[in-house]
Amino acid sequence: MSDSKVRFADRIIDGKAFAEGLRERIGAAVSGIEAAHGLAPSLAVVLVGDDPASQIYVRNKGRAAEAAGIAAADHRLDAAISQEELLTLVASLNNDAMVHGILVQLPLPDQIDPAAVIDAIDPAKDVDGFHVVNVGRLASGQMSGPNAAMVPCTPLGCRMLLEDRLGDLTGLEAVVLGRSNIVGKPMAQLLTQANCTVTVAHSKTRDLPDVCRRADILVAAVGRPQMVQGDWIKPGAVVIDVGINRVPAPTGDDPDKMRLVGDVDFDAAIAVAGAITPVPGGVGPMTIACLLANTVTAACRQNGIDTPAW
Ligand code: NDP
Numbered sequence: 001m002s003d004s005k006v007r008f009a010d011r012i013i014d015g016k017a018f019a020e021g022l023r024e025r026i027g028a029a030v031s032g033i034e035a036a037h038g039l040a041p042s043l044a045v046v047l048v049g050d051d052p053a054s055q056i057y058v059r060n061k062g063r064a065a066e067a068a069g070i071a072a073a074d075h076r077l078d079a080a081i082s083q084e085e086l087l088t089l090v091a092s093l094n095n096d097a098m099v100h101g102i103l104v105q106l107p108l109p110d111q112i113d114p115a116a117v118i119d120a121i122d123p124a125k126d127v128d129g130f131h132v133v134n135v136g137r138l139a140s141g142q143m144s145g146p147n148a149a150m151v152p153c154t155p156l157g158c159r160m161l162l163e164d165r166l167g168d169l170t171g172l173e174a175v176v177l178g179r180s181n182i183v184g185k186p187m188a189q190l191l192t193q194a195n196c197t198v199t200v201a202h203s204k205t206r207d208l209p210d211v212c213r214r215a216d217i218l219v220a221a222v223g224r225p226q227m228v229q230g231d232w233i234k235p236g237a238v239v240i241d242v243g244i245n246r247v248p249a250p251t252g253d254d255p256d257k258m259r260l261v262g263d264v265d266f267d268a269a270i271a272v273a274g275a276i277t278p279v280p281g282g283v284g285p286m287t288i289a290c291l292l293a294n295t296v297t298a299a300c301r302q303n304g305i306d307t308p309a310w
Pocket of ligand 1: 154177178179180181182183184201202203204205208221222223224242243244245283284285287
């Protein structure tokens with residue numbers, strides 16, 4: 001463990017521990033739903049091709065689902081599959097009442113338009129929250145009832161960590177660094193709904209360090225290793241580092257060794273911030289836990305059962 005991790009241990013937001021607790025609550029909810037309603041939440045995971053990183057993600061998602069009592073079925077398809085064949089599979093999963101959540105692992109091979117596939121998923125089963133209907137429901141604040149938004153897993157997990165650390169976020173100044181559809185934009189929507197004053201920054205933003213220094217809450221999702229410096233952070237701010245970047249970390253024994261770092265210079269940031277998520281062990285474990293939560297939420301909504309409050 002680095003010196004700064006020891007020195008500022010109380011500033012570390014332990015996403016791994018929070019995610020473990022969440023997964024236990026999900027497991028308990030699944031048992032309760034099964035006992036009370038005879039309903040077994042299930043997740044279908046579709047993997048096209050043999051991208052090694054995607055294979056690891058899919059395996060981890062399947063294991064986590066099963067550990068929480070959620071039935072997970074993998075559908076592994078050849079990299080050369082046509083878009084039509086993939087859409088046929090999605091249609092059959094949409095029509096299968098025993099399947100409550102559908103996740104198509106991205107990226108997809110070049111011959112397939114990811115937007116066409118995502119928009120073919122029944123919005124009620126879209127546990128990634130990427131379908132335009134769910135994007136629209138989130139943007140319009142449709143967050144409860146049978147037609148509530150399915151919220152993308154990573155920003156959902158970030159909001160849980162923020163509320164766990166800060167309680168009510170009302171009135172706080174939030175800066176979201178990054179405007180992707182899967183992290184930055186939905187994160188900004190969730191923070192707006194939580195009554196933060198939100199700025200979305202991106203590659204064309206001027207005076208980025210100054211903009212970041214305004215933040216009581218800084219969410220970094222840029223995919224640039226350790227880009228956010230210690231002096232970009234307002235003293236006491238809460239920093240959520242979404243980035244997962246693999247960088248060389250050669251040792252005498254292993255010159256090719258790599259390690260994971262976030263989008264924030266952790267050692268510099270933790271000396272200034274009020275709290276910060278580490279990489280690894282921060283946001284990453286929350287993403288998978290929230291996928292499980294979304295699957296249970298989807299199963300409940302599809303069957304008219306009250307959704308657990310996570
Ligand atoms: P994208 O590449 O889709 O988006 C990156 C965003 O960062 C864009 O909006 C881009 O701006 C902005 N950006 C890039 N470079 C700069 C720069 N130099 N200055 C300011 N803004 C910049 O990435 P994702 O949102 O998909 O992912 C972001 C990071 O989060 C990655 O490291 C990814 O691996 C990680 N991630 C982690 C997850 C987890 O579970 N922990 C889940 C998902 C992602 P512009 O729009 O102008 O191009």
